[in-house]
Structure formats: structure tokens, C-alpha cells
Amino acid sequence: MENLGALAVLLAFCLSIYAVFGSAVGALKKKPFLILSAERAVYSIWILLTLASSLLVYALLTGDMRLAYVAGRTNHAMPTIYKFTAWWGGQEGSLLFWSWILSSYSAVVTWTNRRKFRQIMPWVIAVLMSTQCFFLILNAFVESPFQVLAVGKGVVAVQDGRGLSPLLQYWAMAIHPPMLYLGYVGFVVPFAFAMASLITRQPGDAWIHTTRRWTIITWLFQSCGIILGAGWAYAVLGWGGYWGWDPVENASLLPWITATAFLHSVMMQEKKGMMKVWNMALISATFLLCIFGTFLTRSGIVSSVHAFGVSAIGKYFVAFIAIGLGACVYLILSRLDYLKSEAHLESIVSRESSFLFNNLILLASCFAVLWGTLFPVITEAIMGEKVSVGAPFFNRVNIPIGLFLLFLTGVGPLIAWRRSSLESLKRAFLWPTVAAVLLVAVLIVAGIRHFYALMSFGLCLFVAATIVSEFFKGSRAIAARNNMNLVRAMVELTHRNTRRYGGYIVHMGIVLMFVGFTGAAFNKDDTVEVGTGETFRLGKYEMKVREIQDGDTPNYMWQRAVVDISKGGEQIGTLRPERRIYKASQEPNSIVGIRRRLNEDLYLNFASMSQSSSDKAVIQAFVFPLVSWIWIGFGVLFAGSIICLIPPKVRLQYARTEVVGVVQKHAKVEK
């Protein structure tokens, strides 16, 4: 069976090479049969990789302990669902997963565009398959998941495996990696279209229209992946937070930042024909950062607490990134003539300039995060000693950036293209500003002195007010004209221009998330050693340990503290923070107890048994104000993104200003 799996991967590798050359040669020499055969190679690769993946999953589910991967990642007592998720729980399997997703995407893209874009499709396939080829090299020759455990010449099986790392045996962790991969891998597609349109010297921006939905969907997957990771860190890791600026977290954030910048700046190209080179650079950067992120998490180049492992695959990634970077730079530079801007910046107070600042600031943030992440590598190369920077560095840079972005979120969509008059600014922003200033004043009176927190709350209200007023103005007009009530009118308004109003809803989600982030300025925590019957306090909560239980399951042993919570003498609930020691791996894990409320979360972590007296538990208690708004905000963001994907009721034609001497060929807005 393992031979069949390995063979399938190997065949897929050969086919991917064929597809790259078949497509490229077919396009250059205009040989339709070569192009067609390359397309079929794409489908075949998908079939082969699906076969290989199914074999691996089958081995995982049935517990085929002859395979090193199976023995290393599962044990018999594990729940079936985690046996399945072990597919992406380890290096080799997750690389195969990567390849499989890419092959699925490629097959879908090839199929849906089989009669469209005949000029660029061969090149799209060539780019997709080059990436596929790279990952298949890793699957086939470097990190094969079908390695068997062998002694001498005989294949051996171990009695039971070591089990999946307990940290990964949690629901959010089961879906977090696939989400993130769907996002990571998804950006290969718009990138492939961009490169293909560069190679074939397409004028215009058909590639942007074609891949708009695709980009939003992958962006959404990435956002889901990141937020699930944060939610998991919050609920499982028990250190009391959702984001720690760890290299591996940063790796997932970097392409998300450039992708966000890209989503915004393509609007400039669609509507004004500006920033064409910039968009090419952004999509290339996003693609390369996706690969770079994969590299960072797997190679162990930057040590992080949970990625101690050092692997040999680093040099392959470096080579691939170098080649990719070289190719992107060459293509963009050699095609500059086709990427001329069609308009100029006219005023500093204009929609254009707000987009520029949005991009500038996102890129600055991306650069700062990258710099901080790679700081140990950089200092080692320059000064010969490893120096790392921690959370204070990232926070210092990114908090002002975040606040400025929040400001632009409110201002950008409301100011006019080209230039804005003072009068129109006053009309749009007078009331939101007044509201924000009032809120800040009230908060100061209420005793809040934290500068960033005040700024953040003020800006949140400012942005929320601008968004609400936009909805209100638009729907009131519709309501008056069509005799509808305001709610119907609002739905109608959103439906007429889903992109715009969906975008506003996404912005609203971001605002709510910022409210949640800002709560962190008021976190409280305490660590206590308590035995049964003892009490402790944090903030306005009083906690009493009712009992400390322990128990045993086939998969793990557990200890649990049952803690009664009361506030002002009145009992309001019970939390049961738990600690597990997984038997197969002998690794501990904690399941924290959280009382989630909209105003604040009470969070208890059973850290360990006390080492000084054996019947006492060490409990860390935290109060996290407003943290729930992060998850709520994300829900809103999700809904907004979905609305953006709904085709608008009214097809809008954007009149381009100052289009000089370029005939615009409007491609169909379809995938």
C-alpha cells in the first residue's frame, strides 16, 4: 500500500513537469494538442494525489503502525476525528495536504476556464504546475509520508504510536490548518493569472476581474485560519492571550497583510487604471510570503517555543523563493510598458490618496513584522550573535499602525475620488467626529487614562458612525422612493451594490474586533495556590475551590478543579479548568475554564499541582475585558465578505476618469 502511495506521488511529480513544459511549449509553438494534454495532466495529478492522500488517511484511520508517519502521529486510543486530522498534524502529511489542495485548486481553475482566456490559460497552468512540481519534489524525495519503519531489511510495526500532539487534539485545531492552507494555497491562483497576463503581455486588467472572487474567498479562508488560531491559543494554550507575536503566528499574518493591501489597491486599478505595477508587486509578494510562511513554520530557521524542530527542507524553500522572486521581478520590469498608470494623483485629500496611505501603512506593518520575526537571523548574519525582539517591539509599531488604519477605514470610503472639498468633508465627518470626541471625554471622566485605548475607542465610534450614516442615507433615499420600510430598504441597498456595502460590513467587523483588542489594555491577572475549600479574589470576582477531581480515559489522565464563582456575594457560575496528561506522548495540556460575557471574560487556567504542598492547585486567573468582541467582530467580517461575493442586483459601470488613449476591453466578471 505504501508503495502504491509513493508511486502515485512520484507519477504526479513526473506529470507536473510534463504539464509545465507541455503548456509553455504548446503556447509558444501554438500547438493545441500539447496544451490540451497539459490540461489533462492537471486532472491526472489531482487523481493521483487524491489516491495518495486517501491511502495515507486510510493508514491513519486503521492504525497501520508500520508507517513512520502513522506511528509518529497517532495512537490507538485517539478519537477517530483526530486520527483523520493527523493527515495535516505532521510535517510529511501536511506537505502532502498542501500539494493535494493545490492540485484541487488547479483542477478547478483549469476546468472552469477551459473555454475562456485561451491566450493566458496555458501560462496559468504552467505557473500553477511549477509550484505543484516544487511541492511534489518535497513529497516524493524529501519528506515522504509513506516511509516505513524498518530494521535491517525487514519492515517492522510498533505496538502503538506516539499520538498526535495533545495541543492539536482540539476542535479549532482540527480545522485551523486546513483553513490556513486553503488561504495560503489559494493565492497561488490569482498570482498565476497575474503572471500569465504579464507573460502574454495582456493590456488591461482582465486578470483582476477574473480572480476577484477567488481572491476574496482565499482571503476569507486565511482570515478564518488566523482567527481560529487565535481562538485556539486563547482556549487551549492557557497562557492567557490570543496573540503572542510568535514567529509562526507572524508567518500566517504576513501574507494576510499584503493580501489585504492587494484587495484594496486593485480597486484603484479597476476604477482609475492606477497602481498597476504596484498590484503586480503585491500579488507576487503575497504569493512569496505564503511560501515563505510555509518555510518559516517548517524549517525551524527561527526558533519558537513550539517549532524547535530543524528540518532539511529549508534549502529547497530558499531556492524556490529565490527563483520565484527573480522571475517576478524580471517579468514586472520587462513588461513595464504594459503597466503604465492611466491617471495621476490630484489631491492629497482624495480617495486615491487614502488608498495609497492604506497600502503604505499595511506594507509598513508587514515589513515591521517580517523584520521582527527575522531579527535573530539578521543580527546573526551581521553581528554574529542572535538577538531577538519580543512583543513590546511588535506592539509599539503595530498599535499606531492599527489605529491609523482604523482612521482610514472611516475616512477612505467617504471621501470623493480625485479631490474632496472642505464642504463635503464637513458634511460627511462632522457628526462622527463630534460623537467620537464626546465618547473620549466621557471615558476620561470615567477614569480611563490609557492613551491608545482612548484613541482606539474614539476611532471605533467614529468609524462605526460613518458606516451607519452611509447605510442610513442610502436606505432612506430608497425607502422614500419605493415606499419601503427602512430595513427592507437597507437590504435592497446592500443588494444593489454588494461590493460597497459588503465592504462596509467587513469594516464594521474590523471595528468590533478593534474594540476587543483594546480591551487588552485593561487585563488583570493573578496566580494563586489554593486547596479545596479555599477562596481567592480577582477584580470583582470571588472564587472558591469546591473540589479537585482526577480521572482517567484511555487517551489521557486528567485533573480538574471545580471552582464556584461569585460576584458581590451572589453565586454566578462554576468553572472547571482541567489539566490533561496524554498517555502516548506524556505531554501535558490544559483545557481552561472560561466564563464568556460581552463585557469581560473570566478565565481560569489549572496550571499545575503545587510543588510545595501536594494537595494544592496552582491556578492562574485572568479577567479579559471585551475579548468576546473579537470573535463577534470576526463573525460580522465573515458575513460582510460573503455579501461581497453575491452578484449585485444592479450591474455598475464605472466611468473611468482620464482614460487616455487606452481602449478598455471589458472581460466578463466571472471566475
Next chain:
Amino acid sequence: MKTYGKFAILVVAIVGTLIWLAAGGISESKTYYKTIEEVTRMGQDSYGKRIRVTGDVVPGSIRREGKEVHFTICEKDKGLRLNVVYKGTDPLPDTFRDDAQAMADGKMDPSGTFHASSIAAKCPSKYEAKPGSGKPAAKPLNQKASIS
């Protein structure tokens, strides 16, 4: 081109501010990775700098005195030792025991004892790389994430 001039000034101002903030952030939180040998060799230079030192916990050296935890880490092949005092509030990780590889974050004091503000540890053999991307930290060594 006046617009572009204004624009350039704004860009420079923003980027400048960010660089200034970044520089401050770096000098506040930079941590040197050192082996025990390097820390010993640094002598007086090491005082006051944030250092992350790694070594194996000497069996039997872990000793508790009230809230303080004293222990010794060593570099086995070189026979070097370093005494560490931990006074942090966070409980020590379960993996912190005899022979575990410990990473201590903190500062040297002139008496030659290392004052750690946080400790991370991994078991001698059990630990394996946990691949897969985007997995947030088990526990960041430097600081809890906070917006302050």
C-alpha cells in the same frame, strides 16, 4: 507636482515615526541568545542586558525557597554550570524537571547568578517539531501579549 511633494512629505513623516517607534521597541525588548559559555565569557558586559540562556537542568539542583526557585543549568560536554534564580509569578512548565533542556530569560547579576523572569523547557527526547503552519506560541518567552 505639488501634490506629489505634499504626499512625499507625509510619507516621510509616517515612515519616520514608525522607524522611531520600531527603534524604541527594539532597544526595549531585544534579547540576546547566549550559551552558558558565552555568558560566562561576557563577564561585566552581560549585566543589565536581557539574555536568553539555554542549558540542561542539573539533576537534583531544583530547590524552592518560598516563591523563589533555584536551580542550576549546565552545558554537559563543556562542564560549565550556571546558577539560576526564578522569581516569576507564572508557574513553571510541567516539562521543567531534572535533565530537561531549559531556556531562561532574564539578566545576570554581578554575583554570577542569573535572574530569570521566565522559563521554558522541553523534555530531553520527547519533543518533536510540531509542524503545520500558523500555530501560535505555546507561551511566548518575553511577555504576555498586551496592548500596553
